[in-house]
Amino acid sequence: MALIEGSSFRQPRRTQLDQAVAACRSTAWVLALFGLASNVLMLAPPLYMLQVYDRVMVSGAIETLIMLTAMTAGALLVFGLLDATRSAITARLGSWLMAQLGPVYLANSVRARLAGDGGGAQPLRDLQSVQTFITSPGFNVFFDGPWVPIFLILGWLLHPWLGVLAIASAVLLFSLGVANEYVTRKPTIASSLSQIAATKHAEATIRNAEVVRAMGMLPAMIALWQSSNEVALSAQQRAAERGALLLGITKFVRYFVQSASLGIGAYLVLQGSLSSGGMIASSILLGRALAPVEGAMGAWRSFSMARIAYRRLQAQLRAMPEEPVRTRLPAPEGVLTLRNVSFAAPGSRVPILRSVSFEAVPGEVLAVIGPSAGGKSTLCRLLVGIAEPSSGEVRLDGSELRHWNAEELGQHIGYLPQDVELFSGTIRDNIARMSEAEDEAVVEAAMLAHAHELIQRLPQGYDTVIGEGGIRLSGGQRQRIGLARAVYRIPRIIVLDEPNANLDTSGEAALSAAIDEMKRHHCTLLIVGHRPSTIALADRILLMKEGRVELIGPRDEVLKRLRKASSDKAQPQDADAARSA
Numbered sequence: 001m002a003l004i005e006g007s008s009f010r011q012p013r014r015t016q017l018d019q020a021v022a023a024c025r026s027t028a029w030v031l032a033l034f035g036l037a038s039n040v041l042m043l044a045p046p047l048y049m050l051q052v053y054d055r056v057m058v059s060g061a062i063e064t065l066i067m068l069t070a071m072t073a074g075a076l077l078v079f080g081l082l083d084a085t086r087s088a089i090t091a092r093l094g095s096w097l098m099a100q101l102g103p104v105y106l107a108n109s110v111r112a113r114l115a116g117d118g119g120g121a122q123p124l125r126d127l128q129s130v131q132t133f134i135t136s137p138g139f140n141v142f143f144d145g146p147w148v149p150i151f152l153i154l155g156w157l158l159h160p161w162l163g164v165l166a167i168a169s170a171v172l173l174f175s176l177g178v179a180n181e182y183v184t185r186k187p188t189i190a191s192s193l194s195q196i197a198a199t200k201h202a203e204a205t206i207r208n209a210e211v212v213r214a215m216g217m218l219p220a221m222i223a224l225w226q227s228s229n230e231v232a233l234s235a236q237q238r239a240a241e242r243g244a245l246l247l248g249i250t251k252f253v254r255y256f257v258q259s260a261s262l263g264i265g266a267y268l269v270l271q272g273s274l275s276s277g278g279m280i281a282s283s284i285l286l287g288r289a290l291a292p293v294e295g296a297m298g299a300w301r302s303f304s305m306a307r308i309a310y311r312r313l314q315a316q317l318r319a320m321p322e323e324p325v326r327t328r329l330p331a332p333e334g335v336l337t338l339r340n341v342s343f344a345a346p347g348s349r350v351p352i353l354r355s356v357s358f359e360a361v362p363g364e365v366l367a368v369i370g371p372s373a374g375g376k377s378t379l380c381r382l383l384v385g386i387a388e389p390s391s392g393e394v395r396l397d398g399s400e401l402r403h404w405n406a407e408e409l410g411q412h413i414g415y416l417p418q419d420v421e422l423f424s425g426t427i428r429d430n431i432a433r434m435s436e437a438e439d440e441a442v443v444e445a446a447m448l449a450h451a452h453e454l455i456q457r458l459p460q461g462y463d464t465v466i467g468e469g470g471i472r473l474s475g476g477q478r479q480r481i482g483l484a485r486a487v488y489r490i491p492r493i494i495v496l497d498e499p500n501a502n503l504d505t506s507g508e509a510a511l512s513a514a515i516d517e518m519k520r521h522h523c524t525l526l527i528v529g530h531r532p533s534t535i536a537l538a539d540r541i542l543l544m545k546e547g548r549v550e551l552i553g554p555r556d557e558v559l560k561r562l563r564k565a566s567s568d569k570a571q572p573q574d575a576d577a578a579r580s581a
């Protein structure tokens, strides 16, 4: 019993990819039936030849010839229609897989990125390569292959010698295919991996075009890309060279066997043991029997690439399992509690945060200050649920953040990161967090962030397109639109990481007014920043140093202690904060 339990425990988990593949099973059976029907219909040409040569040519019956021709035309017409339907089905299957799994892999890639994986959008590219293979003619080989024996048996029925020739050549071609796979497998995998590395370099170069151009980094970036690309190309070449001889032998076998079947057929005709119709029909049958084998050889490369991509897709889901759907929690009041929170980056043992404990309550502004690299941004990430503590707990109204469904939690959170990234789309889309929204909610958020007038000054107001194909916003403008996005629908928790880094005096005044308003809405506000305007609004101040809470308390009390410490030769940055307040 224990053994059975143990072995079932080792069973790999069924991923969403497995589930999607299982859901395709009925379509695969339909395709197999189409394969059977198409292959049966493809018997029409050899049968036609057999009848024309052995009957019509002997009897001279024109009606029979017309009837046979009409029947063959009918069979081939149905074949054509089946083939078109089959292509349409595989195209739909590919699109269905993409539609089902695309969102899964996009969500998975986002979570993988948060966990420190730099794979980017590779899973979506892998999915694309699987889809491309499914919609390619090479995929049909799977459904034509099983019917090869029918043609081999029919060849045998015409004459055992022809059957032996067909079986021997099919086995030989299949063995050449296996040998081809064997010799090209490793270089194909190596080429795929290097290609991914090269694409990453290229994407980073293009993404950072301004820095690359301004500081003349292009040759260095091109050299980096080239080094990965050259490895990919040489691995590809190795695969091609290794496979070339086998492909040459395959072609020789394929063409020679076709002639040899006619040769053997002619010999058998001369011996009187085969009709001339049988000779032609056997040649067509042989061609038909070897077509899938030949097709498999032709589609081998794209099949190998799709298989490598499929394995990577499977590994990606196993490494980053689906998030469980959790019980929906009631909308929070906004009490944030941290208890002994420590955090180390994924794959690292060095703690960035050490035993951080404090509580923030609704209607309160908590300003977080401290020297650079003290862990302020990391604390923000933990508070908004982007990162999970290595130990300790972060609770919102008593529930641990990880007990929330991420999307539901997100509705109660407003987050303005240090580097504000806006998405390609309109200002309105960005404020509405890229979802459908009523005009009132968008304008209300902009007004709350005191960004309404700034938006009005843009060429198309709220409908101004930014990002790709649109206008470019300044750092300060981005920060203020980002603030409007953060306060959209007045979330309970608002975390602003250096929100005034790029703001001018009027921007700062707008930010202060916005914070004041959010406070009146009873939001819990945590703001990282040393500027006087931020400190002035704070109810309490938290000083972070080397990942620890150095000081926390009411603003004036903390400032008094900092001033005292500064006069006793404190850290320059804390002294700055003290002086500026």
Ligand SMILES: Nc1ncnc2c1ncn2[C@@H]1O[C@H](COP(=O)(O)OP(=O)(O)OP(=O)(O)O)[C@@H](O)[C@H]1O
Pocket (backbone or CB within 6 Å): 345, 346, 348, 352, 370, 371, 372, 373, 374, 375, 376, 377, 378, 379
């Ligand atoms: N994902 C990560 N992997 C490794 N180290 C990290 C990671 N994120 C942050 N760190 C390290 O944690 C420390 C704290 O970083 P953090 O960005 O939280 O500091 P900060 O107080 O916000 O600094 P600043 O005021 O300069 O923005 C730094 O030494 C940083 O290198």
